[in-house]
Amino acid sequence: MARDLWQVPLADALARGVAAGIAATAAMSVVLVAAERSGDMSRMPPHEIASNAISKSPIGAETSGRARRRLGWVAHFAFGAAAGATFEVVRRRLPPRVPAVPAAVAFAAVVWGVSYLGWIPALGLMPPATDDEPGRQPALLLAHAVFGGVLGVTATGLDNRPAAPSAA
Numbered sequence: 001m002a003r004d005l006w007q008v009p010l011a012d013a014l015a016r017g018v019a020a021g022i023a024a025t026a027a028m029s030v031v032l033v034a035a036e037r038s039g040d041m042s043r044m045p046p047h048e049i050a051s052n053a054i055s056k057s058p059i060g061a062e063t064s065g066r067a068r069r070r071l072g073w074v075a076h077f078a079f080g081a082a083a084g085a086t087f088e089v090v091r092r093r094l095p096p097r098v099p100a101v102p103a104a105v106a107f108a109a110v111v112w113g114v115s116y117l118g119w120i121p122a123l124g125l126m127p128p129a130t131d132d133e134p135g136r137q138p139a140l141l142l143a144h145a146v147f148g149g150v151l152g153v154t155a156t157g158l159d160n161r162p163a164a165p166s167a168a
Helices: 010-038 045-055 065-093 100-122 136-159
Strands: none
Touching: 010 065, 010 136, 045 065, 045 100, 065 100, 065 136, 100 136
């Protein structure tokens, strides 16, 4: 039986969210790599966003393409970990009857919208989703759905772990 989310210390919930976010980002990355290799997108957004952000910085001219790609992966997994932690905070506010997987998929859709229709184009890091390459946004929506599904399943699995015995 799952433990009551409100009885789990916030730090533990955040750590579980980070772990679930990293697992979900790994699954999402499989979809993104497949979409890039199939030609559905010319470049994976984490790499394009990181490269464009670096270009706008004072170190832009001296940062190689390889370093930009690596920073893209780091930023991608860091963002996914932060999203997982945020989901755990949001989930603690939802009624207990709301299942984690659909909630996580909806959360991931909101992250996509806020990102690709909001802050990313506002900062000039990529075009808005409405003006992007034809195949990239469907692939991103699928990748975010995968992220949400894995996030929800992983979070639920971590909920169902037996509680650690307390020290006597």
